[in-house]
Amino acid sequence: MNSHIFGRSTKGTLPVAVAGDGCYLIDADGRRYLDGSGGAAVSCLGHSNAAVRAALHGQIDQLAFAHTGFFTSAPAERLADRLIEQAPEGIDRVYLVSGGSEAVEAAIKLARQYFLEIGQPDRRRVIARRQSYHGNTLGALAAGGNAWRRAQFAPLLAETSHISPCYDYRDRRADETPETYGQRVADELETEILRLGPETVMAFVAEPVVGATAGAVPAVPGYLKRIREICDRHGVLLILDEVMCGMGRTGHLFACLEDGVAPDMITIAKGLGAGYQPIGALLTSSAIYDAIAAGTGFFQHGHTYMGHAMAATAANAVLDEILGRDLLARVRVQGDRLDAALRAEFGDHPHVGDIRGRGLFRGIELVRDRETKAPFDPARGLAARIKKEAFAAGLICYPMSGTIDGQNGDHVLLAPPFIIEDAQIDELVGKLSTAIAGALAA
Ligand SMILES: Cc1ncc(COP(=O)(O)O)c(C=O)c1O
Numbered sequence: 139m140n141s142h143i144f145g146r147s148t149k150g151t152l153p154v155a156v157a158g159d160g161c162y163l164i165d166a167d168g169r170r171y172l173d174g175s176g177g178a179a180v181s182c183l184g185h186s187n188a189a190v191r192a193a194l195h196g197q198i199d200q201l202a203f204a205h206t207g208f209f210t211s212a213p214a215e216r217l218a219d220r221l222i223e224q225a226p227e228g229i230d231r232v233y234l235v236s237g238g239s240e241a242v243e244a245a246i247k248l249a250r251q252y253f254l255e256i257g258q259p260d261r262r263r264v265i266a267r268r269q270s271y272h273g274n275t276l277g278a279l280a281a282g283g284n285a286w287r288r289a290q291f292a293p294l295l296a297e298t299s300h301i302s303p304c305y306d307y308r309d310r311r312a313d314e315t316p317e318t319y320g321q322r323v324a325d326e327l328e329t330e331i332l333r334l335g336p337e338t339v340m341a342f343v344a345e346p347v348v349g350a351t352a353g354a355v356p357a358v359p360g361y362l363k364r365i366r367e368i369c370d371r372h373g374v375l376l377i378l379d380e381v382m383c384g385m386g387r388t389g390h391l392f393a394c395l396e397d398g399v400a401p402d403m404i405t406i407a408k409g410l411g412a413g414y415q416p417i418g419a420l421l422t423s424s425a426i427y428d429a430i431a432a433g434t435g436f437f438q439h440g441h442t443y444m445g446h447a448m449a450a451t452a453a454n455a456v457l458d459e460i461l462g463r464d465l466l467a468r469v470r471v472q473g474d475r476l477d478a479a480l481r482a483e484f485g486d487h488p489h490v491g492d493i494r495g496r497g498l499f500r501g502i503e504l505v506r507d508r509e510t511k512a513p514f515d516p517a518r519g520l521a522a523r524i525k526k527e528a529f530a531a532g533l534i535c536y537p538m539s540g541t542i543d544g545q546n547g548d549h550v551l552l553a554p555p556f557i558i559e560d561a562q563i564d565e566l567v568g569k570l571s572t573a574i575a576g577a578l579a580a
Pocket residue numbers: 178237238239240242271272273274345349350379380381382383407408
């Protein structure tokens with residue numbers, strides 16, 4: 139096909155998506171693809187939700203856009219109220235943007251401005267974790283700890299410290315429980331804060347369940363609580379990036395609620411608009427908002443499309459569906475089913491080392507040798523092969539290489555729509571099994 143699109147890759151051609159039907163996408167040739175990863179953990183309500191579509195039709199006839207420099211809008215106000223109703227304690231304000239990277243970017247800038255407002259101008263450093271992903275804009279990319287994604291842009295990135303991830307499967311020692319392991323790696327944050335000088339550190343950023351770059355790796359019990367204590371001890375803001383794991387994906391509207399931790403800021407996107415509109419949000423504590431209000435009264439940031447009425451309408455309709463149909467309970471039930479189906483299929487598989495995740499956010503990690511956990515040679519490109527085989531079999535999933543250190547390791551991330559049926563879970567796991575077998579045989 140002759141195309142003027144500057145796509146993600148210059149190689150090959152892609153099928154044209156023309157329609158959605160529940161958990162399936164349909165291309166121009168009529169082929170159906172089961173969306174086992176919601177694209178990249180986006181399409182939590184599937185691709186043809188009637189209520190969200192109706193809400194958008196209604197809003198476009200009423201008001202599409204009014205610039206937030208001049209107006210607020212009913213959909214934006216309602217969305218902020220509802221998010222705050224459900225948010226962890228202390229979170230009180232919502233800054234609406236258009237995606238995940240924008241939300242993370244806003245969080246980093248707000249952290250900096252907050253410390254200027256309260257008279258701590260030396261606080262400028264961000265600490266994050268290796269193998270995390272926080273977005274592709276320069277600030278978010280600097281925070282991210284995936285070596286491969288950062289490498290070629292390194293000269294453009296702000297200096298950031300990266301401590302160990304919380305990666306139970308690979309990094310917990312034989313003499314540690316998950317809890318003692320979690321305390322050990324959380325304590326790396328304190329060591330790094332002290333090394334840099336606490337008066338220079340403004341924020342620690344982490345995904346409660348690491349998504350794209352590690353394959354649904356949840357924090358072990360107690361880890362985030364210890365992180366919270368360390369941040370409090372040193373006056374460092376805790377920013378939890380729930381762009382992928384938030385908005386119900388783990389069975390909780392905010393993933394950190396399961397960990398019993400309230401951060402100072404939370405970033406969300408993806409499932410917030412469920413793919414019906416591009417939208418993200420930065421949620422922040424009243425303490426941060428009040429500091430700006432008592433100071434300059436103006437967050438020196440902004441984007442043209444922030445608070446867009448159509449985007450906020452989609453998010454309101456998504457929340458209506460999630461909360462009104464109790465889809466969080468469904469995520470927990472279907473998440474357990476998916477986990478059980480993955481364990482039945484791959485529990486004894488010689489090349490599946492780990493099956494993990496929460497709710498409908500699951501990952502499997504592939505290994506050359508289960509005993510030693512040795513990964514496959516990266517030159518083999520196993521994840522890319524699995525993606526190709528799965529797509530050929532009519533399954534969309536999200537395999538990625540570099541699981542361990544940005545170069546070695548392979549995983550497959552699964553994040554199907556919350557509406558997935560039992561038979562579709564079987565279809566997903568069956569097709570994934572075929573794809574893995576095909577990729578390993580190649
Ligand atoms: C945890 C996390 N943060 C931020 C982002 C960036 O979001 P976006 O691609 O919407 O800019 C992503 C995207 O995958 C993500 O998984």
